[in-house]
Amino acid sequence: MNGIHDMGGMHGMGPIEAEKNEPVFHARWEGRVYALNRATGAWGKWNLDASRHSREVIPPAEYLRMSYYEKWLAGMIGLLVQTGLVTQAEVDSGKPAPGSAKATPRLTPAMVPQMVSRGIPAIRDESVSPRFRTGQRVRARNMHPVGHTRLPRYARGKFGIIERDHGPYVFPDSNAHFQGEKPQHVYSVRFAAQELWGQQASPRDSVYIDMWDNYLEPA
Amino acid sequence: MSTTRRGFLATAGVAAAQDLAHAQEHGHSHQVVPSDPALRVKSLESLLVEKGLVDRAALDALVDMYEHKIGPRNGARIVAKAWVDPAYKQRLLTNASAAIAELGYTGLQGEHMLVVENTPQVHNLVVCTLCSCYPWPVLGLPPVWYKSAPYRSRAVIDPRGVLREFGLELPEATEVRVWDSTAELRYLVLPERPAGSEKLGEEALAALVTRDAMVGVAKVAPIKPGARA
Numbered sequence A: 001m002n003g004i005h006d007m008g009g010m011h012g013m014g015p016i017e018a019e020k021n022e023p024v025f026h027a028r029w030e031g032r033v034y035a036l037n038r039a040t041g042a043w044g045k046w047n048l049d050a051s052r053h054s055r056e057v058i059p060p061a062e063y064l065r066m067s068y069y070e071k072w073l074a075g076m077i078g079l080l081v082q083t084g085l086v087t088q089a090e091v092d093s094g095k096p097a098p099g100s101a102k103a104t105p106r107l108t109p110a111m112v113p114q115m116v117s118r119g120i121p122a123i124r125d126e127s128v129s130p131r132f133r134t135g136q137r138v139r140a141r142n143m144h145p146v147g148h149t150r151l152p153r154y155a156r157g158k159f160g161i162i163e164r165d166h167g168p169y170v171f172p173d174s175n176a177h178f179q180g181e182k183p184q185h186v187y188s189v190r191f192a193a194q195e196l197w198g199q200q201a202s203p204r205d206s207v208y209i210d211m212w213d214n215y216l217e218p219a
Numbered sequence B: 001m002s003t004t005r006r007g008f009l010a011t012a013g014v015a016a017a018q019d020l021a022h023a024q025e026h027g028h029s030h031q032v033v034p035s036d037p038a039l040r041v042k043s044l045e046s047l048l049v050e051k052g053l054v055d056r057a058a059l060d061a062l063v064d065m066y067e068h069k070i071g072p073r074n075g076a077r078i079v080a081k082a083w084v085d086p087a088y089k090q091r092l093l094t095n096a097s098a099a100i101a102e103l104g105y106t107g108l109q110g111e112h113m114l115v116v117e118n119t120p121q122v123h124n125l126v127v128c129t130l131c132s133c134y135p136w137p138v139l140g141l142p143p144v145w146y147k148s149a150p151y152r153s154r155a156v157i158d159p160r161g162v163l164r165e166f167g168l169e170l171p172e173a174t175e176v177r178v179w180d181s182t183a184e185l186r187y188l189v190l191p192e193r194p195a196g197s198e199k200l201g202e203e204a205l206a207a208l209v210t211r212d213a214m215v216g217v218a219k220v221a222p223i224k225p226g227a228r229a
Helices: A028-041 A048-056 A060-065 A068-082 A088-093 A109-118 A193-200 B003-012 B015-025 B035-050 B056-069 B072-084 B086-094 B096-101 B149-154 B159-165 B202-206 B211-215
Strands: A137-140 A159-169 A184-192 A206-212 A216-218 B112-117 B122-127 B175-180 B185-190
Touching: A028 A068, A028 B035, A028 B056, A048 A068, A068 A088, A068 B035, A088 B035, A109 B056, A159 A206, A184 A193, A193 A206, B035 B056, B072 B086, B072 B185, B072 B202, B072 B211, B086 B096, B086 B112, B086 B185, B096 B112, B112 B122, B112 B175, B122 B159, B122 B185, B149 B159, B159 B175, B185 B211
Parallel strands: A206 B175, B112 B185, B122 B175
Antiparallel strands: A137 A159, A137 A216, A159 A184, A184 A206
16 A cells, blocks of 8 residues: 555655664553564464554554554554454453453463564465566566555666565565465565666665565566 | 744644654654553553453563563674674675574564675665564664654665764765665674774674664774774
8 A cells, every 4th residue: 555654765754863772662561562462463363464554554644643662552453353352342441341251372471482583484485486587677566556565665667686586475465465375486676776766866876675576577 | 853844834733743743853752642552551451361362471571582682782793703703704694594593593573684794885774664674683673763754764765864864974985775674584784894803802893783783874983093892
């Protein structure tokens, strides 16, 4: 979707404000939101792509107003309700619906270190043929899907060179909508800064963008 | 924020824009609205615990890991090892995930790692324009500026301006490569070993390496002659 989250190349967002000796979490609730995301995610009701999309659908003005972990909170509540783990009425009251069954947590304290250190690999060993080869000139498709995509707007329609084939990865555009992993090759594509931004950019600079097969066409 | 822009927003009278301006004046919007999300999170947590969906002790363990165990000191050890061990550096540049796993750093948001090397000719900078992708096992959770609209919007269109804001002025002749983390590959910048560090061991070298240098918004500062490490 052409949402506010797709920020590459926008102007007017103001200066970058780096905080000295920044804590990992600025308040206790931020750490709890982070951890609740992991612990509820352990139910396997959604995936990483769905989780990213749940934050992209926050209305633009709200998205800009909210802090990072407020966005995580909003996205997580959206997924919890959408997948039926809780109801909106339960979220509003903070109490389980009368008579609702009590579950057993999926993520126990003993499982945490392994869950973190194993991660959730997105590469797949299925034999999927690459549609492009290293060194090939390609064009990023000019497409504007209304759902989740990881093809940033600033690259659409631009020409680049395949620098590296990373192998087949879960395709976010389908996976975010629970329409299957549909693995396809991801490439590191080099775009000259002047191809993206015109003459104002340095002739020496470039932007490398990781792109799935479906985002590209031969050029 | 400039007075002109503040004036414009006030005249425009748009509530959301004013909220944004207010947030920007304070640097971080989560400091502007502390109590409301705190209460909502508390209420959600007790609901999820009562429903048996989450275990409070597991939440504590997760927060503890990211506050105390996983952070940029991990990445600094990788960098220092690459500086002193050419064979390790080679492995790091050709198969980063495996080389980083040799030191025990694996897992969430570091499943597929790539290391890009800074040289006198090439400077690498990492961003995620679409959200906040960042190599957690080696750098920890990202700082607010990395996740902020100013950095995400500008790193790709004006990398040299962004670097200048971080105090790093690059010569025209240097090639800048910006890596937009749009897929599941996560990037770690291998900074240049600073001048004056020739006699330092791995541990002392690791102490020099900053998070910002591993994102590519800074260099590792040279060691002043006569300074003791």
